[in-house]
Amino acid sequence: MRFIPHTEADRQAMLAAIGVESIEELFHDVPKKARAVEFRLPEPLTEMEVLVELNQLAEANAGTHHYACFLGAGAYNHFVPSVVDYVISRGEFYTAYTPYQPEVSQGTLQAIFEYQSMICALTGMEVSNASHYDGATSLAEAVIMALNVHRRRRRKIVLSPAIHPEYRAVVRTYTQGMGLTILGDGETAHQDLEALTDLTPLADLVDGETAMVAVQVPNFFGQMASPQELTRLAEAAHQAGALFTVVVDPISLGLFKPPGEYGADIVVGEGQALGGGLSFGGPYLGFFATRRKQVHKMAGRLVGETVDTEGQRGYVLTLTAREQHIRRARASSNICTNQGLMTIAAAVYMAALGRRGLRRVAELCYHKAHYAAQRIDALSGFQVVGRRPFFKEFVIRTPRPVHEINAYLLDEWEIIGGYDLEQDYPRLTNHMLLAVTEMNSREEIDDLVTALEEATQ
């Protein structure tokens, strides 16, 4: 049998040592009736056969290896250097468990410590944990942390409507039993892009009951906000005693000021862009960084530096009194398994690119996205919407429904088009969110422009 090394002689010797006649006897505590069941599963395949089937399934998909991709909205087609997969394919990393025994887990622990350090550097914050499941659950954990910082005495949270719709949905799922009031994104059905992206109304919602205000930079529509207006919002939150949380695209931080410079108390985001690949939505990486003074309220695993009995530097999981296996019902979260291997991928990515490489990726995204926007804006019937500066994504108004245009792009040009914003924002009919990264060549962008033009004829 595959993956089971026992010979018949082994089994007999083992049963004799145990003192039973058959393996079945070992299951005597399981009700006999429950064991009399049939499992209807397909007949087993050998490795050779299963690879044929999986190759067929893989080839039944149209991926970014064949198609030009201008779809983003929270998952991005960025370049993954070969070293990333090399490192995370090492069996010593990927077949290890959570580093509970530090003497034999220094590899994982030091790699996570380096990841934490680089996330702090990128976000301008002081402390990073060892990850959450994705950007959305990082935001949900930020909300819960803000409640805990206020000892659950404040029950209001203000969320910008320009935060990713699925992130806001996950916050609501996580907190449905907590008796919260979530403000700020209640009117999305009636708002146009200007109203959705205006930060000033958020400050007006903050009062002495507010535990946290959260915004996304660049926002879901790709737009940046000025450090001054973000600082003003941070100050409004702080004056009311609330925390200020920023959801951020890590690649944008290769270029733009980090949230630590404009007053953020918590910085979260999706780390998929940091060497993770698209992988149909997961596994991704939720990063989470905060201020040192709040570290005891933070959820998730944390690696710290220490020394061994001989004074050598080493790393351990630390401040575990926050966690479920110690504090059980009073833990800051139930999280234990996180996205460990993806943090190592992110560390390798950030190290390999370094300070110049990450800036270069961000610059390429910026210039290519702006080139695409200028060309599309010049097309008759199309218009780039919104006056704010943007990073790598932007909104266009289209002369036909977005899904019709996307179908044309796909069928005639093998282009994966943008995100249809009407799905989440009913006022934004015929509004498409386009993402351009370093992976999109000028030729692809020019094809997109030609294809869009054709799609209206």
Place this chain on the structure above:
Amino acid sequence: MTEPLIYELSRPGRTGVDLPDPDVPLSDMPEEWLREELPLPEVSEVDVVRHYLHLSQMNYAVDRGFYPLGSCTMKYNPKVNEVATRLAGFRNLHPYQPEETVQGALYLVYHLQEWLKEIGGFAGVSLQPSAGAHGELAGVLMMRKYHLDRGDTKRRKILIPDSAHGTNPASTTMSGLEVVEIPSDERGNVDLAALEAAMDDTVVGLMLTNPNTLGLFDEHLEEIADLVHRHGALLYGDGANLNALVGIAKPGEMGFDVMHFNLHKTFSTPHGGGGPGSGPVGCVERLVDYLPGPIAAIEPGSEDHPEGPLYVWKMPAKSIGRVKAFYGNFGVMVRAYTYIRMLGAEGLREVAEHAVLNANYLLARLKETYPLPYDRTCMHEFVLAGPPKDLQEKGIHTMDVAKRLIDYGFHPPTVYFPLIVPEALMIEPTETESKETLDAFAEAMLKIVEEGREDPDLLHNAPHTAPVRRLDEVRAARKPILCYTSLA
């Protein structure tokens, strides 16, 4: 043996990746919005490779040897899983692509859901949760919402045995519910009398791990399920220990109403040094509308299409909502699909049989020497109460045995859990280990007892051969250094 931090290898001007020059005209940037400093390391590609290779060599892992970490099911991770998940047609898919362009991926998700339904005896499964604790949170929220939707608003309590994983009470608190702890009886089962006394119409449900964290199958499961259901409550199953039952019995047919699976335990997907995992949640018919989503479904009316049915994403009617963005850890699902496809029903049954055989064999070899708190046939794992009494009197504890095992080339078992067994050593060998490996481990465990009698310090100072000696965890917590100090 230590390795410098990546930052300490940094030299100004180095880079590990070359990027192309812009092939489009440059656009202006808002200068005052740009950052001045980006304190990332500057290293070459070969620096990166050697550094992380050195780090990897400081890790113990299943690919190196025996990893009997109780409750974690550290079985061998088949290499074909890694090949499958890296196929270009899987890894290069954007989650928002139109459904027609990702039919192969949706087929895989749909069929994995179907197989887990069959394995668990459930009517519905959602693959969205990313880890066991995440599936647990989803399951508790489902139970809560089920009662609320029926107008049953006074149910506020979740009952949890004292042997449970810490995630159970933590998930309950996150769901805004109240934890009531139920003691275990002298045979390691849930104390039925205590359970009966705690049951009333304010109970949302009971969370039960079965086999429990002692590795014991509860001898009163049928009575427990009846009792819970008689009071209108639900029975939650913590599926962390499914490796004992996979292919043998179906939790959904034994009274469990909702349960999470751990694809990274039972279904051979790697643990990755702490994730990514996958914690699908399954449930019986009356709860299917509450599952988190979206989940994969067949488009109604497309069942008989000549080119096959159309697979689509669908949100369950009364869903608790999304528990994460997108659909779950797809890369992990591909691995679990591959594994189940290779094993089939008979292969899965053999998994559980050999997992239980291995655990009982090791137990038989150790129980004369190490104290056993509950002397019963175990399932896939068992718990010992630390080193023999005379060693404990000499100040030799479970941690010393664990650290000494490292010198013998083994990963230590889970230690000091479950909390109800003092000095607990929780051992789960899994089915992928040979008799020779188990014998070598048993001999090391027995030898360590002899060593402890002759030279206690040999154990107190262990490990002697690991990359570092015992680490000062108190210092780490008292004066936390949580990022590279030159940055702080």
